[in-house]
Amino acid sequence: MKGGLALSRPANSTIDDQIHTLPLQATYYLPAVSYSRAVLHSQYEPGQSVLRGESIAQGVIAPTSGTLRAQVNHAWPHPSHLEVPTWELEADGLDTALPLAPLAQNVTTQDKLSRLTMAGVQGLGGAGFSTAKKIERVLQHTERTLIINAVECEPGVECDRMLMQSHASSVIEACHALVEWIQPTQTLFAIEDDKQSAIDALTSDKTHQQNPVLTWVTLPAVYPSGAESLLVQRLTGLHLAPNQRAADAGVLCVNVGTVMAIYNALNGNAAIDRLISVSTQDLMHTTTLSVRFGTPLNAVLKFAASQHTGLAEALRLNPTAVQVGGPLSGFSRPIDNAPILAGCNALLIGPSHQSQPPSACIRCAECATVCPANLLPQELYTAARSDDHDVLKHYRLDACVLCGCCDVVCPAHIPLTQWFRFAKGSVAEQAQNEADAALARTRSEQHAARVEQRALEKAVADEQRRSAAAAAKHAKADIQAALARVKRKKPSA
C-alpha cells in the first residue's frame, strides 16, 4: 500500500484486557431506516411484544424481549446528525430468546443465507453491509478467496484484538466453519503486526494447529490498511472497477467479528450485540464493552465510566460531546440517547479536536502523498466544491475510502474528507435521480405502448364485428331472397 499514516498509541497508554458486558437497559432504540437512509418496512404493530432475536424488519433485530412502541423521530448515530423514524423497544426484563435451533450440517446454502438474514448478520467492520448478500454474490463464483479482516489499523479501535485475544478458540472454530461453508481456494487471515498477543492466542489454539487452513498475513500497522477495497487489492492483486465490490470478483472479505456473528447465527444466536472500544481522546485509557444494538449512547458511556476511573474522569470533564468511531474515521456528536448500531466500533471521550479555520488550498499535494488509494485529493477537492461530477469521476472519487489521512496532513486544515463525503452523496443522489427518471421514462413508454396496443386490438375487433355484422346482414338478405323466390314459385305451382 502506498501512502497511509503509521499511527501508534501513546507510549505509556493502558488497555483494559477484559470485556465488560453492559447490563440490560430499560429502553432500546431501533432505527427504522438502513444506513443509506432507505426506509425499512415491517409488519410489526405498536404494542406488539417481541422476543430477543426476533427480526422486526430487514436487518433490525430485537436486542431483548419486550414491547414495541410507536415509531418516533429519534437521534441517529450518523455524521449527518439527522433524526430518523425509530422504534422504541421497552424491555420486559426477562430477556426471553426466540427459539432458533442450530442449523444441521446438511442444510442447503439457501437455508443458511436466509438464517443469516433472519438473524440480522451484518458487517461489523463499519459499513454495515448485509453479510448474506455478500456471501450470496461470492458463492456465484467457482474460484473463491476468503479474507478474514482483522486489520483494525486505527489506534483506539481495539475490539477485534480483544475478541481474538479473549475468544481465540471460538474465533478459530468460527473461521473453520466459514471455510467449510464457502470452500475457498485460499483463506487469508490478515492481521497487523502490532497485535502480537492476538496472533499468539490464535496460533497456539489446538484446532488451528491440527488443521491449519488459515494462511496468516501479517501487515505493518499503517492506517488505513484495513479498508476493504485496499486490503483486497493488496492481498489478491485484484483491481476493482468503479462501483465493483470485492464480492463480485469472488473475494469474500469479512471482518473477524462478522465471522463470529455468522457462526453464532448458524448456531441459533441472532446478531444482537458487538464489542466497542471506549477510550479517552488521548488514547491513554481504553476499555472494551459488549453492547447490544439499540443501547443509548449515554448509557454506554455511563457504564464505561463506572468500569474505569480514567474514562470517568474524561467524561466528567467533557460531558457533552463524544467522538463516534476512531480518531480519524469517526465523527463528533452530542452525548444523547442515540442508539449504538453495527457500524460503531469505538467511542472516544474527551475534548473533540479544535478544528482550525480552513484556509485556501495551496496545492502542496501532501494529501496525494499520503492517499492510500493513490488519488489526487487536491483535485477532488476543487471538483467537489464546484460539484462537477465529470471531473470527480475523472479523478476517481469512487476509489476514495474516506479514511481521513488527507485531513491530517493538510497545511490549510481543509476538511477534505467531509467534502468527499458530500460529493459522494451528491453523485449517488444524481445516479438515483437518473435511475428514477429512466424508470419513469420506461414506464411511460410501456404505458403508451399498451394504450396503442389496446387501440389497435380494439380497431381489429371493431373491424371483425363490423364485417361479421355485414356478413350476417348478407346472409339474412340471402335467406329472404330465397324465401321470396319460394313464395313466388308457390302461387304459380
Place this chain on the structure above:
Amino acid sequence: MIPALQSYRQANPAQRRDTTRIMTRVCWALVPGTALMALWFGPGVVTNGLLLILLCVLFEAGALLLRQRSIRHGLNDGSIVLAAWLLALCLPPAVPMFVLVIGAAATTLLGKHVYGGLGQNPFNPAMVGYAVLLISFPQNTTQWIEPQWLGGWFNPDTWERVWSQITASSGVTSAWDAVTQATPLDQFRTATHAASSATTSASGMSGMSGMSGMSGVSGVSGVSGVNGSNTGIGIGSATSIAWISLSAAWLAGGLYLLFVGLIRWHLPVAMLAAATTTYIVYTVWMPDITLPLPWVLFYGGLIFGAFFIATDPVTAPSSRSARLWYGAGIGILCVVLRVHSNYPEGVAFAVLLMNACAPLLDRVCVRDQPQ
C-alpha cells in the same frame, strides 16, 4: 489537531504542517542568499525588499477588505510576504519607488486577487509582477550596479541613491550610468550577438538575466560589442564571483527546502537537467553563442528559479509525473529564450508559460492505476 495523532506527529516532524509555517520556512531559506546579495550590492537590496513587502501587504489588505474577507486570516498565511520578497530579489538595488508600487500592485492584484486570492492564481504572482515591470520599465528593472563586496554599505553614493529611491519621482539619472553594469549573461549575450551579427547594437531592451533570475542591462552601460573577458566578467572577476556565490546560496536554500520536505526533487532536478541538455544541444548546433557549461547554471537565475520560483505549489502541477514534465518545460524554454529572445535570461517568461500549461499537465498525468 486531533490529540490521538500527537504521537504520530512527534514521530514525523515533517507532518507538522501549516500554511504559515511553510511560507515562513521558505522565507528562512531565502535569508542566506538575500544577505549575500545585500553584501555584494549594498543597502538598496534591503530597502527594495522592505518597501516591496510593506507595499504588497498594504495592497493585500486593501484587496481583502474590498473582497470582504478576513484581513487578519488573509495576511496570516504569509504568502504575500514571500511573493514580495521573491519579486524584490529579481530587481536591481534601489529601484525607484513608483516602480515598486506598480510591481507590488501587479503582484498582489493582477497576480493574485483577480483570480480569487491564495491558491486560485494560475500564474506565479511574483513573476507576473516582474514581467509587468520588465516590459514597462526596462531601464529601471535591468540596471545592475557593479557588485562590490561590502562596498555599497560604506559608499555615501549608494545611501544617497537609496534616499533618492524613496524621494525621486522618475527613473534613474545619468549620474548613475557610470556604475551600472550588465549581468554576466547580458554581457555574453551582447558580445556574442555582436560577434555573430555586426548589426546588433546594445539595445536598451535586454532584460532577465542576473541573479535571481532575472535582471538585465540598460543600453547606456557601453558593453556593446565588447568581449566578455574585457569587461570584467571572466571567471575570477568580482562580478562572476558575486553571481556564482549568489547561485550557490540559492542552491543551499533550495537544498534546505528539499531536506525539510517542503519541496520534492522532481521539479528542480527536471528543470536543471532539461536546461543543461538543451544547452548542450545548442553548443553543438551553434558553438559561437554559448557560455561554458557550468556557468550556464550559475550565471543567471536558473538555480533561484528552479528552487524558489518554479516550485511554487499553487502554480505548479501537483502530480509527480506532471511536475517532471513541467520542470523540463521550464528548463528548455528558459534556454531557448536565452538564446533566441531579446532578453538575456528567460526564467520568468519560461515559468509564466509553463504556469499556463500546468492545469493541462495535471489533467493528463492523473496517476495511472490499472483498472
